[in-house]
Amino acid sequence: MYSYTVRDWVTVGLFGALWGAVELTLGSVLHLLFPPQADTFLAGLVLGGVGVAIALTGRHFVPRRGSVLLIGIVAALIKLLSPTDAQDLARVLGPFLAILVESLLMEGVLLLVRTPRLWAFIVGGALAVGWNLPHKFVMMRLFYGRGFDQVYQKMVEDGAQMLGVGLAAALLILAILLIARLVVGGIGGWGAWALGGAVARRIARRGPAAD
Amino acid sequence: MGIGRSRGTQDRPARPGSGLIPWGYLFFTVGAALLAAWLTGWRLAFLVLAELLFGLACSRAGLRFLGRPRFWLFLLLAVALGPFLLGEADAKIGPFRLSEAGFLLGVAMAGRVLALSLAFSIGLSGLSFSDFVAIFDRFRLRGLGFALALAMNLVGPLQEMALVALQTLRLRGGARRPWLALRLFLVTVVANTLHYRDDLVSAATMRAFDPNGVRGGRRRRLDNV
Structure with a gap:
């Protein structure tokens, strides 16, 4: 991190601000449009996909280790300390941890690959958005403790019994939700690769002032 | 840098009347959150009491969420669902078969949520971007x-x-x-x-x-x- 130049830190700040701005504006709109139950299924999916695309696009312009994680830390702190959202703790703490884990997962994949590659962006994006599914359960476990495990198990059993389907069907639904997230994340990663490349080429055509 | 929630700028001192430094709020948040995750029973109740006293003394803004009906509805839901969803039913009130152990577990879950909410709300209300x-x-x-x-x-x-x-x-x-x-x-x-x-x-x-x-x-x- 000590090898980062002023330009790198400014870029980290800018992309962190962009991700934070999306969380604040689009997040608020989605929370208003859809009920809280849709958070897991829709709001998290959309915000995760866009966030992943922004963070990985930022990696194009700060091709150094840890840059995606730093962008995530900046975005997460903006979300945590924003005046509009800080009033509702449950709506802030969840996204704060989600952003941190998502950026950590993306950074982990990029660290393993070392030189940026398209498939690494896709895998990193897929893993990051894929985290959205277990995130809800992890947060509930964190908030409510061991009691939540029993509540969840009971709800799944009762729900399956009420709908007349087996427990395997519940697992199938979870698997479909996970696959949807992986696909959206992969598209986000691929989009970031394409977008970063397009902007870099466009700026390079204009003159030597930028990258 | 004039940023932060309801706090001062470089020219204007922040948190008038509060003697606690940012490190104090940070340690309080981390410590209280860890204790909330670890403690159970009466110890958790004492932690909630300690957090409330700390909030009254150092950061009343962090206690504002306690005045919201939505938060209490959220807590009461955890308590109310416990007897129906958790444990073996051992009591009957009207048409409902309830579990005493489930009720106690529901109360414990609500207590934990309250302790965690207090830890983060008080801590964050005392910390600014600066x-x-x-x-x-x-x-x-x-x-x-x-x-x-x-x-x-x-x-x-x-x-x-x-x-x-x-x-x-x-x-x-x-x-x-x-x-x-x-x-x-x-x-x-x-x-x-x-x-x-x-x-x-x-x-x-x-x-x-x-x-x-x-x-x-x-x-x-x-x-x-």
Whole structure:
């Protein structure tokens, strides 16, 4: 991190601000449009996909280790300390941890690959958005403790019994939700690769002032 | 840096009347959250009481959420669902078969949520962006503090820039070709974001900002000499 130049830190700040701005504006709109139950299924999916695309696009312009994680830390702190959202703790703490884990997962994949590659962006994006599914359960476990495990198990059993389907069907639904997230994340990663490349080429055509 | 919630700027001292430094709030948040995750039973109740006393003494703003009916509804739901969903039913009230163990577990879950909410709400209400920047600086992460301060000041302009780009594309018939419009929108937003960069780098360089330096480090070295 000590090898980062002023330009790198400014870029980290800018992309962190962009991700934070999306969380604040689009997040608020989605929370208003859809009920809280849709958070897991829709709001998290959309915000995760866009966030992943922004963070990985930022990696194009700060091709150094840890840059995606730093962008995530900046975005997460903006979300945590924003005046509009800080009033509702449950709506802030969840996204704060989600952003941190998502950026950590993306950074982990990029660290393993070392030189940026398209498939690494896709895998990193897929893993990051894929985290959205277990995130809800992890947060509930964190908030409510061991009691939540029993509540969840009971709800799944009762729900399956009420709908007349087996427990395997519940697992199938979870698997479909996970696959949807992986696909959206992969598209986000691929989009970031394409977008970063397009902007870099466009700026390079204009003159030597930028990258 | 004049940023932060209901707190001061460089010229105006923050948190008038409160003697606790940012580190105090940070340690309180981390400590209380860990204890809330670890303690059970009466010990958890004592933790909630201690948090309330701390909040009354140091950060009343952090207790504001306790006045919201929605929060209490959320807590009562956990308590109310416990007897129905948890444990073996061992009591009968009217048509309902309830579990005493489930009720106690529901109360414990609600207590834990209350303790965690108090820990974070009181801690965060006492910390501003400036405090976080100072904490990063103390950990020799001056660059990260700089990036955070810069990001906080640029959230508004970036939102406005994106909105202008969106409206421009819409007025120029973007809705007729949505995929092209989306691509143009994304490229415009990222390119404009990067345009800010050059100005910011120039401004920081002119002020001799060193992301890896320590504030006041040179003076200390000279003093030692």
